[in-house]
Amino acid sequence: MEKEVQKFSIKHPTVEDAQSITDLVSLCDIEEIGEPDITLSDVLDMWNSIQIETDAWIVLSTTNEIIGYGFVEITGANRMDTCVFVHPQYKNQGIGSVLLKKVEERAKVLAKGKDGGQKLMNQIPFTNTAARDLVENRGYRFSRLYERMKIELEGQPIQPLLPEGITLQSFQANYDENTLFSLYDETFRDAWGYTKKDSSTWISQKQGEGYDPSLWIIAWKDSKPVGFLMSRMQDDGLFIDLLGVKSDYRKHGIGKAMLLHIFGLAYQRKQKTILLFVDTDSLTNANRLYQNVGMFPHSQTAIYMKELTI
Template sequence: MIRVEWYEMVNELQGYRVCHPTLEHALGVTDLVALCDVEEMGEPDITLSDVLDMWKSIPIDTNAWIVHTSTNELIGYGFVEETGADRMDTCVFVHLRYKGLGIGTVLLQKVEERAKVLAKGKPGKQRLMNQLPFTNMAARNLVKNRGYHFCRLYERMKIVLEKQPQMTLLPEGVILKTFRPDVDEEALYSIYDETFRDAWGYSKKDATTWIAQKKGDGYDPSLWYIVWQNSFPVGFLMSRMQEDGLFIDLLGVKKEYRKHGIGKAMLQYVFGAAYERKQKTIILYVDSDSLTNANRLYQQVGMDIHSQTALYMKEI
């Protein structure tokens, strides 16, 4: 049974229904988020499989909310996800025709109330991260007024391939291999943990949970790669094919192997794999203040900044 709450808002439409979604709402949520994406950056950055994949990792009957009008139009969506031992992430979306009516505030209230419940009994301070378009000043002002502070800027980078990419040779003795399911999980997690441990916002997870979350909808082991020197992993790249292009999820290289062309070689290799599959659009997100200057590497291979996402934080 869906628990329903009613909020009266001062506008020409008096009734807005707030409830937890079911799987039947996944397509409506996808359409709403896509509409918000188009408004902010000119094109959608979400697919139905993205929503379903996320909903596998969060209990939507407690950690997600949707808002309907009296005519049953889905106009709002928000969620909170536990993404680490001391971190939770949230996003809130409101239909462009219904902004300024308090719907975003209601969803943020629900998110924060749930985050406080999730934080109880956990050691140390819990961080609630709110991601929103950098150009959306109304949303940024809303979260600032609720006690969040700006802490990071992420760039969505993109390239549309016009021809088969040129390959960069790996250093002598270093080889790239496709990920082998049920064989390389431990090696993959170890190189991820080592290369991202110092990254801002990193939160420790156990290997089994991390691998399971990455093997969601769109998982294709032929688009995961590990770079080896002898029997030791020194770099990795994880990507997946989406409706809007090939999405590069993570790329990392061990500190002592950086600046030797390994990251560039992995990128060009996956570009080539996408091109052979007749997918010419490549997308990724990068921290604009990356400690490894990853954004410079992406620019070197021809990627451009397409949009920016601001990350605001609030301690719970």
């Protein structure tokens, strides 16, 4: 039987709320995809790039249980991202609407004084039709579909076959920062949702929870950097955050070699689960690459976009 909530309160979270928020989002994940897709380190990592005292909110029941959570994050010069979560037992009581209103009000404040049009991206499980209806009624339009892909390693991965002249090296802190950022900036410049970022801020945000330089890989063609892979170890597996190869070096097996290399590192550390998210309309057909190394789609996330009017 669903709980009846006549009143609830909303406030900004504190660091002490991180585990309860993780538990809430896990419940939402289980309802949508059958298993949790978040860890405590994910929440803390996200909070490394937002101000929770102004840009995140929790909704409390009359018994002080966290039953809702939302945030807004600046992810580029003209882009902000948001997610809103409501406890499965407290749906259809206006909690999602209240959180979304808070998000949009704050996004407009953050957008003031910025040049160019500001876009707010909302990530929603594709199967959550009620949430999709909610954002559509608030002026968002469907923009993109992302797949969560996964593989469970059943044995030692095969050794990567490196193209001639290609070597793979782990990221060297205090040395490779500019190289890594330049690779990211060049290989993702044409990707959907790309916005220009400051290199030091980008590196700092990526070096959050779970940061391990040995899981950041740079591919070199002789002495020239041509590709990169960034990943981190999480409680639920090794998560591949970004993979990019310069356009002149694509379709030569470099991306596949980096993937198999990181699979091997994960297996050595007794981690058999590998996870990532990919744009189903990727210009480089990245999903085909991941399928080629044995990964399979596990769930889908719909991206809705709204132009902010200041």
